Amino acid sequence: MKVLVFIKRVVDYNVRVKVRPDGSGVDTDGVKMSINPFDEIALEEALRMREAGQADEVIVVSAGTSDCQQQLRTGLAMGADRAIQIDTDKPLQPLTAARAFQALVEQQQPGVVLLGKQAIDDDNNQTGQMLAALWGRPQATNAAKIELSGDTARVTREVDAGLEVLDIDLPAVITTDLRLNTPRFVKLPDIMKAKKKPLDVVALDGLVSDAGNDLKIGNWSPPPQRGKGIMVDDVAGLVTELKSRGLL
Amino acid sequence: MSKLLILAEHANGKLNPATAKCVSCAVKIGGDVHIAVFSDSGQAVAEQAARLAGVSKVLNIEHADFTDPLAAMIAPELAALASGYSHLLAPSSMYGKDVLPRAAALLGVNQVSDIMSVNDARSFTRPVYAGNAIIEVSVPEDMLVAATVRTASWAAAEEGNSAEIEQLAAQSERPSHTRFVELQSEGGDGPDLQTASVVVSGGRALGSAENFELIYQLAKKLKAGVGASRAAVDAGYVPNDMQVGQTGKIISPELYFAFGISGAIQHITGIKDAGTIVAVNKDADAPIFELADIGLVGDLFQIIPELEQALD
Numbered sequence: 001m002k003v004l005v006f007i008k009r010v011v012d013y014n015v016r017v018k019v020r021p022d023g024s025g026v027d028t029d030g031v032k033m034s035i036n037p038f039d040e041i042a043l044e045e046a047l048r049m050r051e052a053g054q055a056d057e058v059i060v061v062s063a064g065t066s067d068c069q070q071q072l073r074t075g076l077a078m079g080a081d082r083a084i085q086i087d088t089d090k091p092l093q094p095l096t097a098a099r100a101f102q103a104l105v106e107q108q109q110p111g112v113v114l115l116g117k118q119a120i121d122d123d124n125n126q127t128g129q130m131l132a133a134l135w136g137r138p139q140a141t142n143a144a145k146i147e148l149s150g151d152t153a154r155v156t157r158e159v160d161a162g163l164e165v166l167d168i169d170l171p172a173v174i175t176t177d178l179r180l181n182t183p184r185f186v187k188l189p190d191i192m193k194a195k196k197k198p199l200d201v202v203a204l205d206g207l208v209s210d211a212g213n214d215l216k217i218g219n220w221s222p223p224p225q226r227g228k229g230i231m232v233d234d235v236a237g238l239v240t241e242l243k244s245r246g247l248l
Numbered sequence: 249m250s251k252l253l254i255l256a257e258h259a260n261g262k263l264n265p266a267t268a269k270c271v272s273c274a275v276k277i278g279g280d281v282h283i284a285v286f287s288d289s290g291q292a293v294a295e296q297a298a299r300l301a302g303v304s305k306v307l308n309i310e311h312a313d314f315t316d317p318l319a320a321m322i323a324p325e326l327a328a329l330a331s332g333y334s335h336l337l338a339p340s341s342m343y344g345k346d347v348l349p350r351a352a353a354l355l356g357v358n359q360v361s362d363i364m365s366v367n368d369a370r371s372f373t374r375p376v377y378a379g380n381a382i383i384e385v386s387v388p389e390d391m392l393v394a395a396t397v398r399t400a401s402w403a404a405a406e407e408g409n410s411a412e413i414e415q416l417a418a419q420s421e422r423p424s425h426t427r428f429v430e431l432q433s434e435g436g437d438g439p440d441l442q443t444a445s446v447v448v449s450g451g452r453a454l455g456s457a458e459n460f461e462l463i464y465q466l467a468k469k470l471k472a473g474v475g476a477s478r479a480a481v482d483a484g485y486v487p488n489d490m491q492v493g494q495t496g497k498i499i500s501p502e503l504y505f506a507f508g509i510s511g512a513i514q515h516i517t518g519i520k521d522a523g524t525i526v527a528v529n530k531d532a533d534a535p536i537f538e539l540a541d542i543g544l545v546g547d548l549f550q551i552i553p554e555l556e557q558a559l560d
Contacts, residue, residue: 016513017377026381094349095358122376123494124361125345129319130353138320138426141346144488154429159342160442160497161259162433162489166318169425178478178495179488214391215358218384223375223520229541235554238526241542247503247524248559 001111001170003046003055006101007039007075009068010121023219035071038116040078042176044183045146046114047079054148055112057081061104063097065089069199076194077186083197088204096212098130103207105135110171112153117142117175128175138168142177250279250369253307255326255338255347256297258285259317263296265443266339268404273397274337275302275405276366282307284329286322288315291413298411306411311418316428317343323350324420330355330392334369340396340498352394360385362398374398378494379517399442400500400521434487438464441490444473447501447522449492452479453508453530453548460485462552463507469559475499477509493518507548511536528552 011017012032019026035043049055060075062068063086072083086100105113118125125141132139140146140155144163147154148170157164158177232238242248252274257264267283274281282305283297294308307329313321326347330336336351338344340362352359363372364382370393371386387393441447448470450463460480467474475492476485492499493515500521507528509515516539519525527540528551537543544551 011377017380019381026377093358095353095356098353117495120378120494123378124359126349126352126359126361129346129349132320133323133350133353136423138423139346139350141319142342156432158488159431160489161431162487164431165429167427167429172425179482212356212358214388215360216386216388218371218386221382223379223382226520226525226539226541229525229537229539229543231537231543231545234544234546235551235558238542238544238555239558242503242524242526245524 001055002057002059002108003049004105004108004110004113005039005043005046005058005060005075005080006113006115006127007043007060007062007071008036008116008119008121009033009062009064009071010036010119013037013120019220019222023221025220033067033070035074036116036119038118038120038176038178040183041178041180042114042116043075043078043080044181045176046112047184048181049112049148050079059084059108059110061086061101063088063092063100063204072199073191073194074186076197076199077190078184079190081197083199085199085201086204086207087201090213093213093215094124094126094130096208097127098134099208099212100204101127101131102134104202105131112148112170113173115173115175117177128173132173135173138172139175140166140168140172141175143174144177144179146174146180250277250334251332252277252279252281252335252337253329253333254281254283255336255344256283256285256293257339257341257343258287258290258293261292263293264339264341265404266341266344266399267297268300269399269402270337270339270397271300271302271405272402273363273366274335277335277369279334279369280304282333284309284326286314286325288312294413298413299407299409301406301409303409303411306413307416308413309416309418313418313422318426318428319346319350320426321422322347323354324422325418326351327354328420333392335393335395338396339399341399344396348394348396355392355394357392357394360387360393360395363395364398364401369393378513379520380513398498400498434489438467439471439473441473441475441492442497442499445501446470446472446503447475447492447499448472448505448507449475449477449509450480450485450507451477451509452483454480454485457485462549466552466556469556472505473501477515478512506536506540507552509536510534511539
């Protein structure tokens with residue numbers, strides 16, 4: 001069984017992003033870029049499936065300019081067998097991404113497709129669900145546990161009321177949440193080995209027409225700031241302050 | 249004129265308050281507001297939805313396949329219902345996030361996630377980068393607007409209405425590839441974290457599940473909901489459904505207490521809309537104090553019992 005993992009190149013989660021003064025976006029010049037952390041968890045899960053003998057090939061895929069090859073190489077160093085870059089110079093909105101991914105899924109015929117539940121840049125939380133819809137296959141979002149058995153998977157999902165357990169037929173799309181696993185660190189020899197692994201480039205318009213990128217993104221602004229707070233010295237001070245604000 | 253359809257969220261015969269918040273967003277957009285209730289027997293939920301001010305009609309769609317909140321079952325039905333509507337809305341809860349993108353893709357439209365405010369019927373603001381930036385997003389004319397509503401940005405619609413309830417038969421083809429097994433819920437007896445007007449949260453500094461009892465006790469005294477930081481959840485002190493933050497729940501209580509929470513950006517994202525934030529932490533340099541309205545440097549193991557005493 002093949003496992004396809006979609007990863008996105010994003011501003012590293014430790015970077016505190018700043019909106020450009022002209023409102024055209026956030027500053028990304030010289031900023032550290034990484035694999036979207038939820039996608040990294042997805043890749044780790046795929047590698048564990050292969051190591052457990054449940055998958056024989058892990059393919060890591062990213063859409064973007066050649067810059068995203070850096071993240072694909074990291075994915076190969078983590079242990080993916082090969083990589084595919086969907087070449088495009090435009091950021092893809094989720095529906096466009098899902099259409100391109102579907103075309104690739106039809107070519108590669110994976111048993112499981114894994115991706116993060118959301119990207120930490122646009123915070124959309126849509127692409128996995130859209131891919132599952134277009135593909136006409138099950139989705140299990142926010143996975144905290146995945147158990148494969150034959151042609152089905154039992155997925156435990158993080159939902160607002162607790163944990164929801166689903167049985168889904170494969171092939172299926174599973175999106176990953178934080179507590180599914182802790183991704184491995186990449187070792188230096190693996191980075192060297194990764195350089196020799198195959199990385200194919202396919203053009204976006206070879207997979208899908210560009211239709212779908214139709215939301216217009218306007219002005220960017222920093223979030224409203226909260227007013228400056230005060231410090232109190234002790235519990236009595238806290239209680240007095242809360243009472244004076246009518247909160248107790 | 250706009251015609252809007254809202255996906256109701258409900259469980260155990262009760263309408264989730266997130267739905268009433270979506271109604272407020274829909275009313276702001278303006279137009280004819282309908283609510284769709286999917287369930288095996290939804291009359292009670294439909295009646296609650298019909299009471300929300302601003303709603304003109306509730307569609308009650310009952311089928312055994314809608315017993316559990318499965319996106320694979322509900323999204324095709326929602327997509328089938330969407331013709332004739334200009335807007336399709338759902339709360340940006342785990343449920344709405346699961347169902348709506350699937351329906352949007354079936355309809356061939358992009359989705360606007362997490363509407364914070366409405367500029368006009370097709371233009372909205374939403375947060376990106378964990379709330380560190382706000383963007384304007386607009387949907388082209390003549391395209392269905394599919395959107396989730398960031399519930400923490402909206403007050404619940406008032407009650408007192410009595411909208412028409414229409415019974416509809418399920419019409420879509422539903423798959424057999426997805427099966428609900430169970431919901432594992434700890435189901436605490438306090439107020440719901442997402443709607444409580446006071447929330448008390450604990451972080452890693454609590455040190456153990458046993459010590460977290462301190463937080464529960466204080467919450468009980470304050471009639472508050474109980475939350476936790478990701479660190480406390482990851483350490484196993486409390487279950488995942490208590491996590492407040494970017495990947496947990498985004499809440500907007502009137503009063504929020506953060507005990508022993510350092511204030512990672514991911515946590516702050518979840519509490520930015522709170523009325524008043526109180527932070528108690530041993531570390532005077534903890535980032536939570538940059539955000540807090542009232543800060544107190546000290547040991548929570550002394551401060552919580554003192555606070556409880558002061559409340560008596």
